[in-house]
Every structure is written in structure tokens, then in C-alpha cells.
Amino acid sequence: MYGYMGKILRVDLSEKTTSIESLDEKMARMYIGGRGFGAKVLFDELPKGIDPLSEDNKLVFSTGPFVGTLIPGSSRCVVMAKSPLTGLLGDTDFGGYFPREMKSTGFDVIIIEGKAERPVYLWIHEGDVEIKDAAHLWGKVASATQEKILQEVKDNKAKVVCIGPGGENLVRYACIISELRYVGGRLGLGAVMGSKNLKAVVVRGEKKVAIAREKELDTLIKALNYDLVNDGSCESLIEYGTWNTTAPAQVTGILPTKNFQRTSFEGTDKIDGEAMVEKILVGRRTCYACPIRCRRVVEAETPYKVSPEYGGPQYEAVASLGSLCLNDDPVAIAKANELCNEYS
Template sequence: MGWNRKVLRVNLSAGTCTPEQLNMAWANDYLGSRGLASKYLISEIDPKVDPLSPDNKMIMATGPLTGTMASTGGRYTVVTKGALTNAIACSNSGGFFGAEMKFAGWDMIIFEGKSPKPVYLYVENDKAELRDAGHLWGKTCWETEETIKRLHQDPLIRVSSIGGAGENQVMFACIVNDLHRAAGRSGVGAVMGSKNLKAVAIRGTKGVSGIKDFPAFLAATNAAKKVLADNAVTGQGLPKYGTQVLMNVINEMGALPTRNHRDVQFEEAGKISAEAMHEKRPSDGKAQLVTNAACFGCTIACGRISKIDETHFSVKNSPKYWGASGGLEYEAAWALGAANGVGDLEALQYANLLCNEHGMDPISFGATVGAAMEMYETGILSKEQIGLDAPFGSAEALCQLVEMTAHGKGFGKELGLGSARLCAKYGHPELSMSVKGQEFPAYDSRGIQGMGLAYATSNRGACHLRGYTVASEVLGIPVKTDPLTTDGKPELVKAFQDATGIFDSAGICVFTSFAWTLADVQPQLQAACEGDWSMDKLNLVGERIWNMERQFNLAAGLSAKDDDLPPRLKTEPAKTGPAKGLVNGLDKMKPEYYKVRGWDSAGVPEQATLQRLGL
């Protein structure tokens, strides 16, 4: 049946852990993970709640394919009202934690209230209890995981935790599991920290049972794995180069945001690319990249395991960072690198390690540094205010600023606000490259027009994983569209957004969508889950999830004016590359998108749309 039919409700204020039945009517309407957890959240909190108050709730959720033999079936999501955005937040993570939750017999864990003192949740199959975390508070994500495994004398426990960033409510704090996988965006770690919840540790030995039609499921998953293996992106590009395969590609297209989006091409992109990670260093004759790695059940294995240059200035006196650990992915390499004009690959890996260790989203952190560097270069911020010289291109400044932010010291506290709050504080909100308070990922929407619309309309703030039109506009998947035109982009963005809702809610990785369409996912869901999971139904469920999230945001106080891009992207033309002379055509695309969505001119879903979707 795909679901365990069990929810664990943890009341942190009262210190109780109570099992309850999963609402199967909702599961039938919202599938699981992102969709189902969002339905629970929206039904249980006031949309206007302060994200950091005890009245906000935080939900960890699996999908019906999580923990199964479906390729990439290791995903789980964290759903809450986002600290960074004040909008609905759904942050997705891989690794092994999600599958372990499923193996322990739980579809979802709902956290409510606030513990009077630091605690962690320990789950062993049906047993669940809150334990004192006083000895863990102040520890990094890495130390927390190690300590919990040692305490329970079980190296197979899976741990999801916050570091100092979450404890101190850094607005872009994330939740880290398996040392370097993260529910990364929208400040979910800050919400967890506000509840005095340090970690969740799970050990599950039940496995997954109740697949509706096992022979059909086996056939469907095997066929789908073959599609991944035979595809150039999922079978060759991602395993060899990881997401970093995009660095040189996007740079050549003139869509690599550089120096806080002042430029669209980075002259040192080659130095921080996937290819550079493979090159042997003069210092030790070794490449930064050690190997690739896979999350639970994944046949793609796009993860990077890297080893930093021990002679690099950032770590030469810090042996603890000399071992192999989670390596750079494209978004992090861009945010820590091109966004700040930094072309030092080892400095980027160091900053990335600290983000993993202390629980910070490297995208928002790096982009916030980019805004601060621009304010420094234009005289808005002085050396005295920052505590150091911070010009674009300074690897030394990047490394010092990541340390300051991780430890909440000096100007690091200001950076911890995120770029929207930081730039507003110093009187220049236009210098924050963000939507709904969340910083852009690694695609400039002057060179990839559809991404501008996807960013502006994303329910969780600027995001590449809510409507990845790069697949179509750059890679030609499933059809090639022209990245430099706005024509047809409203329909394209809607299609990607709705389909992504299904991938996320099923409990599989969105990277499979480089090779799979919904037609590859449908037979897997049909065989795993009871009920009808036809293509028509899946399309409807994806659209329903998107509109439900939209309704929450409208009730939270967001409006059409929040579906916008910073002035720079609409008024300052790209200076180089294929998009030279272009700005983003959001103002043309947005009204068309609202129409395609069945929303009125104010971006509010029409009554007929809500009725059709059963909302």
C-alpha cells in the first residue's frame, strides 16, 4: 500500500509522543511527503503564525515510495512555515534518514509546541521518546550524530540534526542528516532550533511491507531503472561529474549569476567546475574529488565525496577537515564561488564543509555574502562594520565570513539574517537577489527566461527545484525550448511545477525527471499504492498541491506583488554572452501564467479552479 498508515505526534511542550492513524482520505488526495505533510500543516496552524513561535509546527514526512526499491526512494521532506520566507516551506533531503523513518513504521512525525529545555527524539520502531539534549546543545551536526551513535552504541542509527546555526536562529539554517545531506532551504533549521529540538535519531528494522502488487512493482521499478541507466544525464553525466557538470555549460550560456548578479558570466568558472574537481593538484598530485556517492536506493549516485588540499590556508592548521567528506554540488559551488567572484576551489570546499558541519544552507549563505560584498564595494558597508576587507573575489574574506556566520560572531550575525533582511537593514533592499526573502540559485533569468517566472511564482521563494525549466531550456528535456524567449514559458513553468509536486510527494528524487516523465512514475505508484493512480489523477494531484500551497501563502499575507524579481533582473541587461542586451520578461509572462493557472489577475485561484481541484 506504500504507506505505513502511522503518524507520530510529538508535543514538545508536554514532552509526549503519541501515535495516530494516517488520514488515508488525505493520502488519496495528496499522495505523501510534500503534498500530504503540507495538507496536515495547513490544517493545523494559523497561516499568519510567527515561524519561530511555539504555535508553528514542523513535520518530517516520507512518501509512499520512500524506503522501497524504487530508484532514489530515500527522500524525506521537512514542512513548516519558513523562517526565511514567512511562506510555506518544504525542504527535501536525501541520504538514508527518510528510509529509516519508513523502516521504523512511520510515514510522518509532527512536532508541535516548544520544549522547555533542549531535547532530541529517539525512535526505535514503535518506541518513541524525548531525551535530554543538554549535552548536545552547542555541538555541530557532525558531533551530534557521532555522539548519539556512540551513546546508543549503534552505528546504524540515522540522525537528523541542527548545528549552531539552527540553535541561534540563523534565518537560512538547515537540518543535516548523514553528515552532508540536508533539508537545506527556507530556514527549516531555525524553526527546529526555536523548538529546542536538537536532533531526531531513528532506528528502524521493520522494512517496508504492504506493496499492493509486488510483481507489478518489481517490473515497474526495474523498467524505470533501465530508463535512468540509458539516459545521458542520469546514466553518465551525473554519476561522473555530479550536478557540477552544469558550471561550464551555464557559464557559456551567459546565465551564470556572477558578483551578486552584476554579471552573467564568470571568467574563472573553469577553475571551480566539475572538471576542475577531477584535476590533480600540484600540491599533492591528487584531485579534490575522491569518489561519487549515492543516497539510499539511488542508481544515479550524483553525490560528491571530496578531500580538501591540506596545504590550503583555510585548513592547514585544522586537521579535522583533512579527511574525505561531502563535496561541492553545483548550487553550492556557484553560491560560494561565482556569486562572490571567488575562483578558489579549495576555499569553496572549506566553506561548504562549514555549512554542512554547522547546518547552514550554502545557497543562501553564499548569495548573502555576495550582497554584502557588493555593499562593501559600493561603500554602503565599511571594513569597520564587516570586520575585514570584503571585496568580490576574496577567498580569504569568504572563509572568514563563513566562520563568523557559523559561530554567530561579529558581522556573521548580520549575515545570518539572509540577504533580504540584511540589505533592507542598510537601506538597499534592491541589492538582495531573492524572491519572498529566499536567495536565488545558480541560474540568471536573463539568459534562461523561464527560470525568472519559476523563481517569481515559486511558493517557497526563489527555487530551482520547484519548476526546473533549465531541463527544457538548456538540456532539451523533455522538449527543447528557446531560453531567450518568453513565448510558451507560462505553460512550461506550470507543467514543471505540477509534475515536481508528484516527484516530491512520492518520496523520490527530482533528478530522476531528467530521464523520467510522470509516465515512468505512474506504474510504480499504481503497483505500490492502493486505489487509482492514473496519469489523469497524478496531473490533478500535482496541480492540487501547488494551489493548496498558494492558498496558504495568500492567507499568510503574501500577494501578487511578492511574485516578483529584483529590479536588476528586469532593468539591467545582460552584458555578455548569448543573452547580451536582454532583461527578464517577467511582466509579460506573469499575467499569462495566472491565466494558465486559472487564477484571477491578482493571483488568487478562481472559484472554478478550486472546485475542479477539490480545494
């Protein structure tokens, strides 16, 4: 099947078993990938009325047919489970390099079920799956977790998604942190990882996705990349990242302010795109195969030391940690963002 690796990995943490299932063409055509796959698995397999933080919940990591190709903007991994925040279908997604790496292990979908007796992490590499002890990682923040895991698997090219103490302590909006800076936020899927005693999922692979008409796709990708960078449609995203949203949100009266009591903030000019670029921006990053490079690299020394490793706050973090708190200090916003990434 073009566009797919054709395999689903199922991990039962209670039974400490793994199995491989085929991804059939009917499922691929009907549900395509990502949220389609996740929703299908949960709809079919979750019993009605389960507690989202019980071992009955399932966590589904899914990619789509474009992941692993050079199609710009396609490097996304979707994670779904019943949400502990809403009790409804919970979904999140993140970019970076984990999605491509996950697919390169040979699996389009990873279904994680049950609950480990003790903290564990999954090490998935070249079709091999190991459930490894993570008791020594429990309680550690994301950076320490990732550093230790990369030492243990002895492969610096492996990609790590993990939780920090927020997920371990079942905070109902805890996030999943990928490579320290790409975050699967909203709806508490980090808490679902914590409820399963699952500290991290680590992937490394070399498999390539099959492409039907590779030459034509290459030509299309070149044209797309050229247009994205040159036709002006992404100009402000390239220059300011998602900080391009702050000033327009203020002007149109939709900037979340003072714990949602107001919709505009008098300090916006200190935290809008231009101010953030001037005060804390030191570089740009990208996700796999994307020419836009909207991800921000930020750094500061005072009044808080902010490391460039965590990625700059996106618009949502600027609003949540800035205007919602009546905070107009870009460095304080960046530091709070760093701590959120560390603690998940």
C-alpha cells in the same frame, strides 16, 4: 494500505507527550505524501499570523509511498513549517538514508509541535519514541552531535538529522543536516528546529513497506535502473554530479556571480565539473537505492584540510561559495561547504 506504514507520529515538546494517529486512505489518496502531507497538516493546524520561531509553529517530516522501496531516486524526506525567512509556507527535502530509516520506524509522518524547556533530541526506534536530553549537545557542530548521539543510542545504523549553532541561534536560513552530508536547505527550517530547542531527530527501524505487486515492481525497477545508467540521459550527472550545471550556466549567462550583480564568471573553468573532478573528487556516493550515485566525495590537504565525510559541494554551493564570491578555488569552496554543513 500498500505504500504506506499507515501511521502519523505527533510529538508535543511543550507537554513532553507523544501520540500516534492513523494515516487514513483518503488523506493518502488526496495528498500522496511528502509536500502534500506537510502542506495539508500546516494548512489545517497552523493558526493564522503565528511567529514562525514561536512554539505555535509546527515542523512536519513526511515521506511518500515510494520511500522504502527500491524505486530509484525515491529516498527523500520532506520537512515543512512556516518559514522564518519568508513568513510563508517553508519546505525542504533531503535524500540519503534517513528517509528510508524514518519510514522503517513505522511512521509516514512526524509532526513536531510546541517547544522543549531545555534542548532535546528525539529517538524514534521501532515504534518507540523517547524525548532525550540534549543540553550537552547544544553548541556542538553536526559531526560532534552525530558522533555523540550514535554512542548514546548504541546503534551505528541509526540515522541522525540535526542542527549546528546556526540553527540554535535562529539564523533565518539555517539548514537541517542529515548524516552530515544530505542537507535540507532553504527557508530556515533549521532555525525552526532551534526555536523548539530540538537539536536532532534520530531514527532506526526494521519495518518494511507493503508493496501490492512486488514481482512486477521488481521487474520495473530493474529496467529503470538499467536505463538510468545506460541510456545516456544521466551520463553527465553520473560523471560530474550536479557540477554538470556550472559550465552550462556560464555559457547561457545564468551563473550567479559577484553577489548577483553579474551572470558569468571569468574563473568558471577553474570550478566547473571537469576542474572539480580533477582537483578534489575522490569518490561517489548515493542515496538509498539509486544507481546514479551523483553525490560527490571530496578531499583535500592544502591550503585547507577537507574531510570526505561531509560530501562534496553541489552546484548550488559551487555557485554560492564560488562565483557569487568571485572565488575560483575548488578547495576553498569545498572547505566552506564543509563548514556550512557543520554549523547548519
